Amino acid sequence: MSIPLTHLLVFTTLLFLTGLYGVLTRRNAVGILISIEIMLNAVNINFVAFASTLKTSPDLGQVFVIFIIVLAAATAAVGLAIVLAIYRNQKTIYTDEINLLKW
Amino acid sequence: MNFFSSLATVSFYGVLVGVLATAIITVTTRNLFHAAIFLAFTLLGVALIYFFLHAEFLAGVQILLYVGAIMTLVIFAIMLTAKIGDPSIPQSNRQRLPALIGLIVLGFFLIPAILKMPWKTTADFQTTNAVQLGKALMGEFVFPFEVISLVLLVALIGAIVVSRSDQ
Numbered sequence: 681m682s683i684p685l686t687h688l689l690v691f692t693t694l695l696f697l698t699g700l701y702g703v704l705t706r707r708n709a710v711g712i713l714i715s716i717e718i719m720l721n722a723v724n725i726n727f728v729a730f731a732s733t734l735k736t737s738p739d740l741g742q743v744f745v746i747f748i749i750v751l752a753a754a755t756a757a758v759g760l761a762i763v764l765a766i767y768r769n770q771k772t773i774y775t776d777e778i779n780l781l782k783w
Numbered sequence: 784m785n786f787f788s789s790l791a792t793v794s795f796y797g798v799l800v801g802v803l804a805t806a807i808i809t810v811t812t813r814n815l816f817h818a819a820i821f822l823a824f825t826l827l828g829v830a831l832i833y834f835f836l837h838a839e840f841l842a843g844v845q846i847l848l849y850v851g852a853i854m855t856l857v858i859f860a861i862m863l864t865a866k867i868g869d870p871s872i873p874q875s876n877r878q879r880l881p882a883l884i885g886l887i888v889l890g891f892f893l894i895p896a897i898l899k900m901p902w903k904t905t906a907d908f909q910t911t912n913a914v915q916l917g918k919a920l921m922g923e924f925v926f927p928f929e930v931i932s933l934v935l936l937v938a939l940i941g942a943i944v945v946s947r948s949d950q
Contacts, residue, residue, distance in 0.1 A: 690897055707875060743920060760857070765946055
């Protein structure tokens with residue numbers, strides 16, 4: 681079984697754009713974090729696809745995927761903690777209703 | 784042999800279409816809890832793609848960390864905050880149409896660029912295993928590895944400090 685690299689790249693582009701659409705249109709802050717996870721996964725698939733088909737060391741891409749997964753876990757933990765803190769103070773997590781810093 | 788190879792190819796494209804479909808449902812569904820469930824299916828599909836690309840260790844890490852840990856966090860956050868039962872609250876802002884148009888334009892630029900680029904691919908699949916990954920992490924990438932563990936520790940302590948109540 682051999683998958684052309686370009687098919688995977690087009691697929692990850694579409695997945696990335698789907699996540700970007702969610703980031704741009706969701707009102708709920710948790711929904712935005714969910715969409716960011718989709719975007720990070722698209723990038724990870726890209727790294728694995730390049731690592732297995734290009735003439736570089738196959739370890740290189742997968743090590744970077746591990747780093748991205750760790751950073752995504754850190755993002756999710758800190759982001760959801762911030763969402764909980766905002767909800768406790770403002771009683772809302774809709775991003776257009778959180779306007780403390782608006783001038 | 785040929786039959787199984789074509790079966791694997793067809794199922795791989797099926798997984799791609801399924802992941803894309805669940806991702807689209809995730810970003811467009813109104814109910815945020817349903818979005819989280821479909822996100823879990825998307826992440827499982829990504830783990831399947833890793834299996835197809837011979838990255839078995841990453842597939843295991845994906846299932847453990849994303850489907851196990853991050854999904855639990857997200858579902859807890861949804862249950863602690865959102866009033867998901869109320870259908871009168873709009874779940875998307877007014878940028879829906881401009882965002883869609885902008886992303887389609889971006890896709891029109893990106894996808895032909897990908898298709899025209901002459902990628903220097905190898906004929907055979909390059910594979911690695913967990914032993915080689917561990918040696919790379921402890922040898923060539925030992926400094927980023929230590930830095931990333933420090934970042935993770937700081938992020939977890941920060942999450943606890945930010946989310947604890949003042950009392």
